[in-house]
Amino acid sequence: MYRKKLKQAGIIYAESGDKYQNLPNFAPMQAFEEIYRAYAKMVFNLALHYTQNRQDAEEITQNVFVKVYEKLADFREDAQLKTWIYRIAIRQAFDFLRAKKAQKRFGRWVSLFQPETERTIEIPVFDHPGVELEQQEALAQIFACIDGLPDKQRTAIILLKIEQKSQAETADIMGITTKAVESLFQRAKKKLGDCLGRNEGK
Amino acid sequence: MYPQDDIFSALSNIRQVEPPEELLAKTLARISASAPNQVSMLWVRVAAACLLLLFVSDAWVVGKQQGKARTTESQIFQPNSPNILYDE
Numbered sequence: 001m002y003r004k005k006l007k008q009a010g011i012i013y014a015e016s017g018d019k020y021q022n023l024p025n026f027a028p029m030q031a032f033e034e035i036y037r038a039y040a041k042m043v044f045n046l047a048l049h050y051t052q053n054r055q056d057a058e059e060i061t062q063n064v065f066v067k068v069y070e071k072l073a074d075f076r077e078d079a080q081l082k083t084w085i086y087r088i089a090i091r092q093a094f095d096f097l098r099a100k101k102a103q104k105r106f107g108r109w110v111s112l113f114q115p116e117t118e119r120t121i122e123i124p125v126f127d128h129p130g131v132e133l134e135q136q137e138a139l140a141q142i143f144a145c146i147d148g149l150p151d152k153q154r155t156a157i158i159l160l161k162i163e164q165k166s167q168a169e170t171a172d173i174m175g176i177t178t179k180a181v182e183s184l185f186q187r188a189k190k191k192l193g194d195c196l197g198r199n200e201g202k
Numbered sequence: 203m204y205p206q207d208d209i210f211s212a213l214s215n216i217r218q219v220e221p222p223e224e225l226l227a228k229t230l231a232r233i234s235a236s237a238p239n240q241v242s243m244l245w246v247r248v249a250a251a252c253l254l255l256l257f258v259s260d261a262w263v264v265g266k267q268q269g270k271a272r273t274t275e276s277q278i279f280q281p282n283s284p285n286i287l288y289d290e
Contacts, residue, residue: 036229044221062229066229069233131216139216157213192209
C-alpha cells in the first residue's frame with residue numbers, strides 16, 4: 001500500500017532513472033525504508049572499497065542512512081537521489097576513516113604509558129567479502145596503495161575502476177568537471193604504479 | 203608484476219555483495235535512539251495560547267484587585283462618615 005503511495009509520490013528507484021520528486025509527509029519512515037532497500041547495497045559496497053573491512057563498512061552504511069534520514073527534508077531536486085546518497089556515503093567514509101585514524105593515534109599515545117605486557121598491536125585486517133580468495137593477497141597490496149592516495153584521487157579510482165562509473169557520472173558525484181576527473185585519474189594511476197613498484201622491490 | 207591493466211581488471215572483478223539483513227533494523231534502532239523527542243506544533247500552539255490566556259487573565263485579575271485596593275485605601279484614610287459627635 002505504501003509502495004503504491006511512494007510510487008505516486010515519485011519516490012522510486014534510481015535504477016529506473018526516476019527522480020526523487022517530493023517527500024511524502026504521510027509516512028516518512030516507510031519512505032526511508034524504500035530508499036534504504038534501493039540503495040543499501042550500493043552504499044555498503046562503496047564503504048567496503050574504502051575500508052576493506054566488513055564491520056567498518058556496516059558502521060559507515062548505518063551512518064550514511066542515519067544522515068539520509070535526518071537530511072531527507074533538505075534534499076534538493078536539482079540532484080538525483082542516487083548522486084546525493086553517493087556524496088553522503090563518500091563524505092561519511094572519509095569522516096569514519098579520519099576518526100579511526102585519530103583514535104588509533106590516541107591509542108598508540110596512551111599505550112606508551114602502559115606496561116609493555118598490556119600493549120596491543122592492531123594489525124589492519126583485509127576483509128573484503130567481494131574479493132575472491134585467490135586474489136586476496138594481490139588486492140590487499142593494491143588497496144594498501146589506493147588507501148595511500150589523496151582523498152580525491154582515491155575516490156576517482158574507486159568510482160571509475162571498481163564501481164565502473166563513467167567519467168561523466170564520476171564528475172557528477174564528485175561535483176567536478178570530467179576534465180578534472182581525467183586529471184585525477186591520471187595522477188592516481190601514476191602514483192599507484194609507483195607505489196606497487198616500490199612494494200614489489202621490497 | 204603489476205601491469206596497469208592487470209590492476210584495473212582485478213579491481214573491476216570485485217563482486218558486489220549484499221549488506222547483512224539485520225543492518226536495516228540496526229539503522230532504524232539508531233535513528234529512533236537519536237531522534238529528539240518531537241512535540242507536535244499543534245501542542246506548542248495550544249501551550250502558547252494557554253500561557254497567553256493565563257497572562258491576560260492574571261493581568262485582568264491584578265488590575266481588578268488594584269482597583270478594589272484603591273477603594274479600600276480611600277475608605278480607610280478618608281472615612282465617609284458623618285462628623286457627628288454623640289453625647290454632645
